[in-house]
Amino acid sequence: MELEAFIKETLVQISNGIQGANEQLAPQRKKEDGTELPKLYLLAPGRKQDQGNGVHFDVAITSRSEDAGKSGVKVKLVVVEVDLGGKIKTAEQAMSRIQFSVTVNQWHG
Numbered sequence: 678m679e680l681e682a683f684i685k686e687t688l689v690q691i692s693n694g695i696q697g698a699n700e701q702l703a704p705q706r707k708k709e710d711g712t713e714l715p716k717l718y719l720l721a722p723g724r725k726q727d728q729g730n731g732v733h734f735d736v737a738i739t740s741r742s743e744d745a746g747k748s749g750v751k752v753k754l755v756v757v758e759v760d761l762g763g764k765i766k767t768a769e770q771a772m773s774r775i776q777f778s779v780t781v782n783q784w785h786g
Contacts, residue, residue: 680736680738683736684734684779687732687734688732688779691720691732692720692785695718695719695720695785695786696785696786698717698718699716699717699718699786702717716786718786719784719785719786720732720781720784720785720786721781721784722780722781722782722783722784723780723781724778724779724780724781726778730780730781731778731779731780731781732778732779732781733776733777733778733779734775734776734777734778734779735774735775735776736774736775736776737772737773737774738772738773738774738775739771739772
């Protein structure tokens with residue numbers, strides 16, 4: 678999955694999940710006089726993780742390049758080599774980690 682699609686889908690699912698949970702619980706969350714109690718779950722505005730604000734990502738990204746050819750392929754330090762019917766297939770894989778926070782602009786729930 679591409680990083681862009683992952684971020685978008687994650688944020689949409691978080692938003693829909695919070696809203697859906699509140700809607701499902703709404704009939705049970707009423708006072709004796711029939712008035713509704715405040716929503717149970719809210720996503721607070723801001724981005725300060727220590728205060729419980731925002732949505733925080735810690736993502737490992739893997740990139741991979743492959744080279745299929747004859748057995749004369751040179752091997753680099755981070756290379757996996759597999760014998761496929763007389764041919765050598767080399768794959769180089771690199772992993773990077775990124776951390777970032779998404780600011781929530783307003784109360785959501």
